[in-house]
Amino acid sequence: MFREQLQSVYQIHKNHSRDVHNLPFIWLGAVFLVLGLIGVLLVLFKGHEAVYGVSREVPWGLLIATYAYLVITSTGLAFIGGLGHAFGFEKFAKMNKRIVVLAFITLLAGFTQIGMELGHPFRLMYLFLLSPHFQAPIVWMGIFYSMELVILGVELYLIFRPGKTNRQLTAVFGFLALLVGVIATSNLGFVFGSINARPFYHGIYFPVFLVVSGIAAGAALLLVINNIVSGFKVREELQDSMQALGKLMGLGIGVMIFLYAWKLISSVYSEPEGMSQAALALISGPMALHFWIGEVGLALVLPLLLIVLCRGRNSAILGLSGLIYMLGLFFTRYDFVVAGQLPPMRPGFEGSGVDTVKGLVHYTPSPVEWMIFALGLGVFFFFYFLAERYLDLQT
């Protein structure tokens, strides 16, 4: 009985040439994992403070950015899954299994980052139960992302459960994943948006921007993955799904451009204190290369251009634009986390203890932070492509 169940769950594809496309990514994931595990050991033996580049002035760095990058992409995927399941968007429902597995693993990959960022991750687990402070957005972040993980876990079970699929139940959980995902991500925006001390973060911008860019990221990742697993020859029956994802991503990028424009204009117009310094750090300061090449070039202009040029029809080009977007979006996440902290909380005069260059503090990720970053990517690549290889993710 158990054996039969296992067999129905793990349908090993013997004759699928597409498996060949998964292997390099499993290996890539394994290499990242090894690097990541070395990083973990270094943190455990030497301590966070000794090996991380974050500081008193910039307490949140690469790991928080990578955490945001991954978990927001996961909720973007859950959003698209929910559209398919609960709102009858058949084009997305067709990719259901892939979406749920992808969302689940991406979320886990994100959790590795926050786990390694926190000085006491185990303390967190019991203190969130024993002494939670419900006024703190981070508590809600913990609650909503944990709920999201459980919901996605139930979805996984429902999808791979042998026997008849319960459409109603799947729809309910698809809807919950969408709803809780949006709340979780906008609340993550509020973790930053609640911070009055950092004017660039403060306000409703990030709760909105993160949700929009996250949905675009979900679509982009699906465009990439569908291309990879099919060797850039996406099956005919998925073509309309790919086009729908292309449109969704294009729409997301369009809204992002609109949000960006007003955020930046309002951040520099009449030089509001703290906000203008952060915005100028991006536009013409130490983060300008990141901003113009990564955020603007890779995450906005190029992918949108590609979508328009192929009129949203060529799956391979859509996949390429998704890939470029995902690369660029990493800069977007990194830049917003870091830029918001660059204006110092007191001027870097002698004796103040604050070290500034041209009025800004500085941060560069350390090698060990990059190794922990690799851990997140490793979890993503290794486990996702393993799932592609050993589970039937075609719906």
Add this chain to the structure above:
Amino acid sequence: MSQQRYAIVLDTRKCLNCKACTVACKFENDVPVEDEAYRIWVTEMPLTGRFPYLHQEFQPSQCQHCENAPCEKVCPTRATFTTEAGAVLVDYDKCILCKACMVACPYDARFVSLEHKAVEKCTLCIHRLQEGREPACVETCPTKVRVFGDLNDPKSEVSRLLGSSNSYRLKPEKNTRPRLYYVT
């Protein structure tokens, strides 16, 4: 007896930038000698005026023990809390080192302590207050820049100073309502 309301009143005009307060704090509280580990600092404000009329102010500061403390608001585990008399403190055993409080503090008053494996900051020398002594930085200052006391006591030195001079608090636009006052 009414509840105490702690405050420190500082007169920066008296500050010599001798940094005795920073040294006293380090010794009193075993704060390690590291670049980022300090609870208290003395900023040398820029020189103003033109020769021969020049002026420079030194601005000693530390955690403001905000009445509306953003560090306490964002702390997910209640590690950061405020005592009834108004000292904002960190329970090291409850700190998960999420560093949200460091990002949320508008005064950059907090740092990660390797010693406690938690976030650390000025405690108003609460251990001394319990023994009826003044905070170390207050006691040590040769020119008495800092005065510590109870604002609920109308006869206290802090009440007298605030009642008899103009004062300001740092970054009033953040509405943190600091318990540190600067008299002018």
